[in-house]
Amino acid sequence: xxxxPVEILLVEDSKSDAEMTLRTLKRRGIxxxxxxxRDGVQAIEYLFRxxxxxxxxxxxxxxxxxxxxxxxxxxxxxxKQMKSQSETRKIPVVMMTSSSEESDLVASYxxxxxxxxxxxxxxxAFAETVAQVGMxxxxxxxxxx
Amino acid sequence: xxxxxxxxxxxxxxxLSASCAVITVGVGALVLVRWSVSHASLTDxxxxxxxxxxxxxxxxxxxxxxxxxxLRSGSPWRTRQVKTLAGTVITIAIIKLAEVxxxxxxxxxxxxxxxxxxxGSDSLPNRMAPNTALSMLLLGLGLLFLxxxxxxxxxxxxxxxxxxxxxxxxxxxGYVYEIGFMVGFVGxxxxxxxxxxTFITVVIGLFxxxxxxxxxxxxTGTGPGGAMARLMLPGLVFLVIALRWLRYEGEQRGxxxxxxxxxxxxxxxxxxxxxxxxxxxxSLNRAAAQQMQLEHEQIRTxxxxxxSEERVRSIINTAYDAFISIDxxxxxxxxxxSAEKMFGWTRNETVGQSVSxxxxxxxxxxAHDEGVRRDAHPKNASGNLLNRRVELTALxxxxxxFPIQMTIWPIGAGPSRTYNxxxxxxxxxxxxxxxxxxxxxDLISNAMKxxxxxxxxxxxxxxxxxxxxxxxxxxxxxxRMLQEDAADKLDGExxxxxxxxxAAARRMGVLIDDxxxxxxxxxxxxxxxxxxxxxxxxxxxxxxxESIQGTFTIGELPxxxxxxxxxxxxxxxxxxxxxxxSSPRGAxxxxxxxxxxxxxxxxxRIRDNGVGFDMQYADKLFGVFQRLHSDDEFxxxxxxxxxxxRILTRQGGTISAIGETGVGATFxxxxxRTGRTTFEAEDAEGTQ
Numbered sequence: 001x002x003x004x005p006v007e008i009l010l011v012e013d014s015k016s017d018a019e020m021t022l023r024t025l026k027r028r029g030i031x032x033x034x035x036x037x038r039d040g041v042q043a044i045e046y047l048f049r050x051x052x053x054x055x056x057x058x059x060x061x062x063x064x065x066x067x068x069x070x071x072x073x074x075x076x077x078x079x080k081q082m083k084s085q086s087e088t089r090k091i092p093v094v095m096m097t098s099s100s101e102e103s104d105l106v107a108s109y110x111x112x113x114x115x116x117x118x119x120x121x122x123x124x125a126f127a128e129t130v131a132q133v134g135m136x137x138x139x140x141x142x143x144x145x
Numbered sequence: 146x147x148x149x150x151x152x153x154x155x156x157x158x159x160x161l162s163a164s165c166a167v168i169t170v171g172v173g174a175l176v177l178v179r180w181s182v183s184h185a186s187l188t189d190x191x192x193x194x195x196x197x198x199x200x201x202x203x204x205x206x207x208x209x210x211x212x213x214x215x216l217r218s219g220s221p222w223r224t225r226q227v228k229t230l231a232g233t234v235i236t237i238a239i240i241k242l243a244e245v246x247x248x249x250x251x252x253x254x255x256x257x258x259x260x261x262x263x264x265g266s267d268s269l270p271n272r273m274a275p276n277t278a279l280s281m282l283l284l285g286l287g288l289l290f291l292x293x294x295x296x297x298x299x300x301x302x303x304x305x306x307x308x309x310x311x312x313x314x315x316x317x318x319g320y321v322y323e324i325g326f327m328v329g330f331v332g333x334x335x336x337x338x339x340x341x342x343t344f345i346t347v348v349i350g351l352f353x354x355x356x357x358x359x360x361x362x363x364x365t366g367t368g369p370g371g372a373m374a375r376l377m378l379p380g381l382v383f384l385v386i387a388l389r390w391l392r393y394e395g396e397q398r399g400x401x402x403x404x405x406x407x408x409x410x411x412x413x414x415x416x417x418x419x420x421x422x423x424x425x426x427x428s429l430n431r432a433a434a435q436q437m438q439l440e441h442e443q444i445r446t447x448x449x450x451x452x453s454e455e456r457v458r459s460i461i462n463t464a465y466d467a468f469i470s471i472d473x474x475x476x477x478x479x480x481x482x483s484a485e486k487m488f489g490w491t492r493n494e495t496v497g498q499s500v501s502x503x504x505x506x507x508x509x510x511x512a513h514d515e516g517v518r519r520d521a522h523p524k525n526a527s528g529n530l531l532n533r534r535v536e537l538t539a540l541x542x543x544x545x546x547f548p549i550q551m552t553i554w555p556i557g558a559g560p561s562r563t564y565n566x567x568x569x570x571x572x573x574x575x576x577x578x579x580x581x582x583x584x585x586x587d588l589i590s591n592a593m594k595x596x597x598x599x600x601x602x603x604x605x606x607x608x609x610x611x612x613x614x615x616x617x618x619x620x621x622x623x624x625r626m627l628q629e630d631a632a633d634k635l636d637g638e639x640x641x642x643x644x645x646x647x648a649a650a651r652r653m654g655v656l657i658d659d660x661x662x663x664x665x666x667x668x669x670x671x672x673x674x675x676x677x678x679x680x681x682x683x684x685x686x687x688x689x690x691e692s693i694q695g696t697f698t699i700g701e702l703p704x705x706x707x708x709x710x711x712x713x714x715x716x717x718x719x720x721x722x723x724x725x726x727s728s729p730r731g732a733x734x735x736x737x738x739x740x741x742x743x744x745x746x747x748x749x750r751i752r753d754n755g756v757g758f759d760m761q762y763a764d765k766l767f768g769v770f771q772r773l774h775s776d777d778e779f780x781x782x783x784x785x786x787x788x789x790x791r792i793l794t795r796q797g798g799t800i801s802a803i804g805e806t807g808v809g810a811t812f813x814x815x816x817x818r819t820g821r822t823t824f825e826a827e828d829a830e831g832t833q
Contacts (some may be wrong), residue, residue, distance in 0.1 A: 014615060121650065123618070
């Protein structure tokens with residue numbers, strides 16, 4: 001098992017998006033330990049150590065990158081559960097979506113999202129955005145210990 | 146004419162008449178009794194005066210009985226009795242008179258108590274006096290003709306009774322004034338004193354028997370004549386008798402001499418007679434004046450009434466609504482011209498007919514009749530249809546039914562109560578209401594459809610933005626990653642292919658973004674305020690990424706009433722186009738913005754001296770994805786002007802363009818002066 005503390009939890013149903021995100025984070029040297037999960041249900045099981053992640057011991061991630069539109073449980077559902085539990089409430093959550101739908105934006109902020117990002121279509125812009133988010137939350141931002 | 150309802154006066158007079166009859170019978174009977182029990186010397190009623198003949202007494206009894214029978218007319222039996230009794234009196238009187246005139250000696254008046262009648266040698270035998278017989282004849286005839294009236298309205302019985310009264314009064318006055326010749330014919334026995342009094346009694350009885358007819362009718366009448374007669378007659382009679390007595394007494398006692406007596410008597414009669422006449426004339430005049438005034442008032446009242454009636458009738462007849470009036474039996478009393486037109490029945494056909502048979506549809510007739518019957522009954526409260534506006538169905542003559550609005554109000558109570566109604570034909574209104582209802586439900590269903598399609602559109606755009614953008618990102622992403630990872634293995638041509646892939650993906654992304662922007666325009670609510678166009682344009686110029694090489698002139702710009710955010714988008718797109726298409730001119734490029742306003746709208750114009758366009762494609766300018774230039778010449782998705790048009794249409798504005806290839810283009814848009822928003826339908830049209 002992996003005993004290294006997880007730095008970033010990426011919840012993304014699109015394999016391509018996940019690959020592009022992971023590549024950017026690693027290439028820019030922002031995070032090496034990134035856990036990638038494919039949907040919201042897995043994310044909840046991981047965070048609250050249930051199901052296949054019951055025996056997990058590597059603590060909580062420093063940042064959660066959450067896709068909005070996902071099968072089973074979407075980003076808003078995951079966000080809601082995270083922000084309603086004391087042990088996960090303090091983890092910064094960045095919502096990443098393909099388009100800026102006003103209603104999604106409002107719902108996310110009402111649930112306590114820490115940041116809301118629209119993924120650009122151009123890869124360069126996309127990579128730059130992911131890098132900035134990672135740099136900011138992992139390095140610039142001061143989180144409670 | 147005889148049996149009018151008896152009032153108090155006529156009852157009293159009839160009683161007087163009956164009393165007179167009884168007294169007459171009584172006197173006659175008394176005289177007969179006296180004759181039968183007394184010696185001749187005692188037959189003098191009053192010493193020194195002649196006594197009443199027994200036959201005269203019998204005739205008085207007959208007269209009295211005849212009068213009693215004649216008091217109430219009408220019964221044939223009584224009429225026969227009157228005729229029999231009066232006839233007997235007349236027969237005997239005629240026999241007596243004939244005896245006197247022709248010198249016969251029938252001795253009709255000496256049949257009874259003949260021995261006693263012959264009397265002493267110093268006096269005339271006690272026979273019936275000729276004037277007594279004449280009076281008997283006259284009164285007998287009077288009774289016989291009691292209810293006879295001539296063609297000219299005279300009653301013979303009155304003349305007869307008056308004549309008899311005159312004769313007997315003459316005798317009575319003769320006794321009073323002690324004038325012998327007045328009491329009887331010379332050489333004949335005079336009328337007995339009691340006879341003369343009894344005759345007067347019969348005369349009074351005869352007049353009183355018919356209190357409301359002839360002279361008596363005049364005397365008892367309520368008119369001014371009756372009043373005058375009642376006033377003058379007793380005065381005149383009393384006056385003459387009293388004065389004559391005073392003069393007689395005065396002369397007898399030597400207080401005045403005969404010549405002076407006559408003069409005084411005459412003068413006093415003239416004076417008092419004049420006073421009486423003047424009084425009567427005054428009261429007659431007053432009564433006549435009152436009568437005249439009453440008549441005037443009556444005429445005025447009747448005239449006023451007629452005028453008022455005419456006014457009401459003309460109002461009813463010219464009323465636009467139908468007017469119908471019915472009685473408590475539901476029968477038509479009134480039916481105006483509008484009612485004739487509305488129901489097809491004329492007034493003459495309807496008056497007196499049952500209104501429910503005429504205009505109430507058969508299925509409602511029972512309820513209508515029951516309503517009228519219940520309300521007409523005094524114990525019931527007013528029907529629930531009265532005094533308020535009701536809507537019902539009515540029947541026309543041709544059998545067609547139609548909706549009416551009507552108000553019924555009752556007038557009066559009891560059998561004279563009427564129900565009056567103004568009725569309006571509301572067919573058109575009801576039809577209009579039906580149409581409105583239909584349109585309304587259509588509108589609701591359309592609105593629901595629209596809302597449904599809006600929801601679908603929203604869902605569509607949501608999935609477009611998510612699901613279409615992701616693959617584009619991946620295309621671009623992998624192309625870039627390939628370029629990064631295999632940079633050294635790729636030649637220039639291969640790298641260009643990868644660049645083309647990326648460019649195509651990005652372009653698609655921009656198209657999707659523009660399309661979404663266009664679809665969102667219809668969904669955001671308008672926030673209209675006064676917009677300073679100069680400030681708005683300067684903002685746009687500051688934010689624009691393109692550099693303007695030529696000159697940009699801002700002229701006069703009126704304030705607009707519009708949504709500033711959307712209007713900024715309009716200017717941004719128009720300015721961007723002008724800059725883009727005039728860029729080939731370099732420093733010579735000229736862009737000009739100006740505006741003006743008129744009564745209904747504000748108008749803005751942006752002119753450039755760029756590449757322009759061919760006017761035959763002008764209608765394509767504002768279509769979605771419609772372009773007049775290739776991407777190679779000018780960048781663009783063909784959505785910008787569609788967005789502009791949509792924004793303006795939504796705010797009640799318009800846009801048009803004129804251009805010439807190689808010369809330039811001018812775009813002109815208008816906005817209404819009051820911030821009006823158009824309907825969604827117009828909006829939807831704008832997107833086509």
